[in-house]
Amino acid sequence: MLKRTLMLAAVATTLSVQAFAGHCPMDAKAIDNALPRSDLNEMQKAEVKALRDEGMRLHANGKHHESEKTMAHAMRMLLESRLE
Template sequence: MLKRTLMLAAVAATLSMQAFAGHCPMDAKAIDNALPRSNLNEMEKAEIQALRDEGMRLHENGDHRMSEKKMATAMRKLLDSSLE
């Protein structure tokens, strides 16, 4: 019984990690679509692009938690700029 429970937990953890891992490219695409339409100056755009690129590098290296943090920071900066 314990063995079965542990196996189910391992499968659930693996499936959930795969679902989150696929989120990074979607975030990158959203940033890519929004960045050219933003009213940011070139330095701000470069900063957001650098965050996006770092996020994708982390994603490709398997560090999805940090990747999503970088993507979230980039997306927050984009959202904040459009509110001003």
């Protein structure tokens, strides 16, 4: 019984990680679409692009949690520029 439970937990974890792993490219596309319409200055746009690129590098290296945090930071900068 314990072996079966552990096996199910391992499968569930693997599937959930794979589901979240596909989120990074969608975030990058959202950033790419929003950046030209943003109110950021050129230096801020360069920072957002750098964060986006770093997020995709982390994604490619399998570091999805760090990638999501980096992409979220870039998206937060875009959002805050619209609120000011």
